[in-house]
Amino acid sequence: MKAGLSTSVVLHATLLGFGLFSLSAPRAFEVADVEALPVSIIPMESLTQIQKGDKKATLSEKPAPLPTKRPDDVPDAREVGDNKIDTDKPPTPETKPTPMEATAAPPPAPEPKPQQPVKQAEVAPAPKPEPKPATPATEVAALPAPKEEVKPDPVKEAIAAEPVPTPDAAKLPDQAPAPQAKPQPPKAETAKAPERKEAEKPVKEAAARPKSDEKQFNADEVSALLNKAKAAGGGAKRSTEQASLGGDKTKGAKLSQSEMDALSTQLAGCWALPGAGGGEDLNGLRVSVRFNVDASGRVEGSPRVEKSSGNRNFDESALRAVRKCDRAGLLLPKDKSDTWAEIVVNFDPSQMLF
Amino acid sequence: MENLPLAEPGVQLSVWALFLQAGWVVKLVMIGLLLASVWTWAIIVDKLIGYTRTRAAMNRFEQVFWSGQSLEELYRTLADRKTSGLSSIFVAAMREWKKSFEKGAKSAHGLQTRIDKAMDLALTREMERLEGRLGFLATIGSAAPFIGLFGTVVGIMTSFQAIAGSKSTNLAVVAPGIAEALLATAIGLLAAIPAVIAYNKLSSDVGKIGSRMEGFADEFSAILSRQIDEKVTAKAA
Numbered sequence: 001m002k003a004g005l006s007t008s009v010v011l012h013a014t015l016l017g018f019g020l021f022s023l024s025a026p027r028a029f030e031v032a033d034v035e036a037l038p039v040s041i042i043p044m045e046s047l048t049q050i051q052k053g054d055k056k057a058t059l060s061e062k063p064a065p066l067p068t069k070r071p072d073d074v075p076d077a078r079e080v081g082d083n084k085i086d087t088d089k090p091p092t093p094e095t096k097p098t099p100m101e102a103t104a105a106p107p108p109a110p111e112p113k114p115q116q117p118v119k120q121a122e123v124a125p126a127p128k129p130e131p132k133p134a135t136p137a138t139e140v141a142a143l144p145a146p147k148e149e150v151k152p153d154p155v156k157e158a159i160a161a162e163p164v165p166t167p168d169a170a171k172l173p174d175q176a177p178a179p180q181a182k183p184q185p186p187k188a189e190t191a192k193a194p195e196r197k198e199a200e201k202p203v204k205e206a207a208a209r210p211k212s213d214e215k216q217f218n219a220d221e222v223s224a225l226l227n228k229a230k231a232a233g234g235g236a237k238r239s240t241e242q243a244s245l246g247g248d249k250t251k252g253a254k255l256s257q258s259e260m261d262a263l264s265t266q267l268a269g270c271w272a273l274p275g276a277g278g279g280e281d282l283n284g285l286r287v288s289v290r291f292n293v294d295a296s297g298r299v300e301g302s303p304r305v306e307k308s309s310g311n312r313n314f315d316e317s318a319l320r321a322v323r324k325c326d327r328a329g330l331l332l333p334k335d336k337s338d339t340w341a342e343i344v345v346n347f348d349p350s351q352m353l354f
Numbered sequence: 355m356e357n358l359p360l361a362e363p364g365v366q367l368s369v370w371a372l373f374l375q376a377g378w379v380v381k382l383v384m385i386g387l388l389l390a391s392v393w394t395w396a397i398i399v400d401k402l403i404g405y406t407r408t409r410a411a412m413n414r415f416e417q418v419f420w421s422g423q424s425l426e427e428l429y430r431t432l433a434d435r436k437t438s439g440l441s442s443i444f445v446a447a448m449r450e451w452k453k454s455f456e457k458g459a460k461s462a463h464g465l466q467t468r469i470d471k472a473m474d475l476a477l478t479r480e481m482e483r484l485e486g487r488l489g490f491l492a493t494i495g496s497a498a499p500f501i502g503l504f505g506t507v508v509g510i511m512t513s514f515q516a517i518a519g520s521k522s523t524n525l526a527v528v529a530p531g532i533a534e535a536l537l538a539t540a541i542g543l544l545a546a547i548p549a550v551i552a553y554n555k556l557s558s559d560v561g562k563i564g565s566r567m568e569g570f571a572d573e574f575s576a577i578l579s580r581q582i583d584e585k586v587t588a589k590a591a
Contacts, residue, residue, distance in 0.1 A: 001400050004395075004397060004398070004400025004401075005392075005393075007396070007399045008392050008393070008396035008398075008399055009392055009396070011395055012392050012395065019369060020370050023368070
């Protein structure tokens, strides 16, 4: 029995010793950060952040629109185009160039017309400030315009200098009528007020423009817009760069993360996995679906498989998901229609939460 | 055991750390099971050695017994030695034979019965010696898992009480207590599995040895009965 006991004790001691050293704590599981949504929208900057360029050109480093054909430079032009006058309306395609070529010349004719009302408007307010020196307190916006134009009037300046302390302006009218015995100005003020406002409107606009100090009021632009004869639109800035991939307008707007999440959640909800419960192994399958969305938020045409998973049923299920969600209405921000004209969505069941 | 260092001081989930963290009931169960395992293996080793020796001795004895050597001579060589197995049965039978003839037996039938009784007694004693402690293996084989389970249940109970106290159901809080409790079941199974296997093997071995001894006893009884008959007829004549 001694032999057996000693053998057993030695055996256990060695086993325990070995176990204590080799059977130390098992390595902790590595938990990967798993994305919660099985549907992800590819954040293609070229789609969500459209630079000005040409839709058919290849993508190049520097964003540039189609090169313009006209060589003559228009100073201060901001929009790129072949137009003679700078407007920020998008160029409308010339579908019928034939009959209108001749009538395209007349633009000079309407030019004087828009200038005249402006001149009239400018002239009209000039004399008017004179009779009402006390009023400026009420209409602050109108004040700067006359000031510039009526410089030659030294009297007005002198009068204007007096009411400068505007807080007192409220008192002034009270005192003014009594000693000066001028009953007319206050009355004229009320009577003329509506007239003057109407008359001043063009002036305001005209006066406001120069203050933004970048874009002068351009009568040519007005005429160009009024001109229905020829397809108008497009800027006058010339471009000689190689055209790059982009849209008509530069759109800095991106789909925000929450907007993308809303769309992917919606698509995930529409998505029914094929053969769920059928034991088909869907692991590792992944399909990219591309579809165009028109301005109203509807899928244009039908969604296409961009990158197939190799499993036809699986691809079909992704397409069905897009169609089903389209029937219900895709959750897209209406004001960012340019950013989601084309959408690529990845369907990956391995990231689906059950 | 005490001077064994922790495998990795930083990690608190090694086997040794789990043992240290356990409550005293669980610790007691684990220590008890460990001792049972040690004893189980001691019995296993002892029995394996013992049975091998017994079988070898039986082979040797049978060789000598059937070699044609005179039984008186054989008895004289074996009488002073410590006997085991077949030789002890042989010695018991021969002793009874000698005593009866030295005193002058009256009845041949009575002598035969006495010799058989002596051989049965020797056989039973031998079987007892061979089968001794096999019952412990059977007990450990059936009870150790339950003892381990008891430790686990107590450990899980206390760890759940601790969880209720800490008011956190985080798996990191729950897991160590359960892991340490499960260690008790693991040790219980570790002790029970070899015990069950060894018990089955050793008891079948004992059965074989026992039947062989019985066969020898019957054979020797037949030989002695023939000799008694010869002596009785010689006396009568």
